[in-house]
Amino acid sequence: MRTRPVRGDARAACYAHAVPEPIIAPSVLAADLGHLAEQVAAVEAAGAAWIHVDVMDGHFVPNLSFGVPVVAAVRRATRCFVDVHLMIDAPERWVDAYVDAGADLVSVHAEATPHVHRALAAVRAAGAKVGLAVNPLTPLAVLEDALPEIDLALVMSVDPGFGGQRFLDGARGRLEHLRRLRDAHAPHVLLEVDGGVDEHTIQRARRAGADVLVAGSAVFGDDDPGAAVRRLAEIARGG
Numbered sequence: 001m002r003t004r005p006v007r008g009d010a011r012a013a014c015y016a017h018a019v020p021e022p023i024i025a026p027s028v029l030a031a032d033l034g035h036l037a038e039q040v041a042a043v044e045a046a047g048a049a050w051i052h053v054d055v056m057d058g059h060f061v062p063n064l065s066f067g068v069p070v071v072a073a074v075r076r077a078t079r080c081f082v083d084v085h086l087m088i089d090a091p092e093r094w095v096d097a098y099v100d101a102g103a104d105l106v107s108v109h110a111e112a113t114p115h116v117h118r119a120l121a122a123v124r125a126a127g128a129k130v131g132l133a134v135n136p137l138t139p140l141a142v143l144e145d146a147l148p149e150i151d152l153a154l155v156m157s158v159d160p161g162f163g164g165q166r167f168l169d170g171a172r173g174r175l176e177h178l179r180r181l182r183d184a185h186a187p188h189v190l191l192e193v194d195g196g197v198d199e200h201t202i203q204r205a206r207r208a209g210a211d212v213l214v215a216g217s218a219v220f221g222d223d224d225p226g227a228a229v230r231r232l233a234e235i236a237r238g239g
Helices: 010-014 033-045 068-077 095-101 116-126 141-149 170-185 202-208 225-236
Strands: 023-026 050-056 081-087 105-109 129-134 152-156 190-194 212-215
Touching: 023 225, 033 050, 033 068, 033 225, 050 068, 068 081, 068 095, 081 095, 081 129, 081 212, 095 105, 095 116, 105 116, 105 152, 116 129, 116 141, 129 141, 141 152, 141 170, 152 170, 170 190, 170 202, 202 212, 202 225, 212 225
Parallel strands: 023 050, 023 212, 050 081, 081 105, 105 129, 129 152, 152 190, 190 212
Antiparallel strands: none
């Protein structure tokens, strides 16, 4: 089994359930790729501990986004924890490449493979933290069964594939239910929410149970991404 050092303050951020602070994870799906390093540096300087990278293959979701080279570029640009979200078919085939490129955590979708346990085991064997994601209407039973195997449970609050979508309010009830399960059976697992997180929805998602809040357009669509991160963090804390 390969082991990889967790960079910077990422190890503390991995276990945010032990502290009251929410984690804002800016998603580079909404970043200006011509200035990727500068924008990543700006949100890191503003206090972001995680960077979220959405990988889309045009098959599992109806869009193409980033591949291994962009993950490697993000890794070179930051000491933040690199949170890679694989929205691709048969993710178990690609885990090693993304971990080698610099992913600290890899989330795979329960709907993307008939071999979910194998995919999760592949992430663990590659030396990264293990995440499992579910789409808005996928039963949470798969996450409940997987809690002993994972470090992070990702609840999608939009249909995956495109940034800038409206937050689906049903995600709040799903987060609340999952938080109860997590607290009872696997308190080490972080809960992440992805999709439509902005100044109007972030506090609701946080109160419902999200530890990690992915925000793309709300950060990189702002003229000052660093200021946007600070505002979101303040709102998430209840400010």
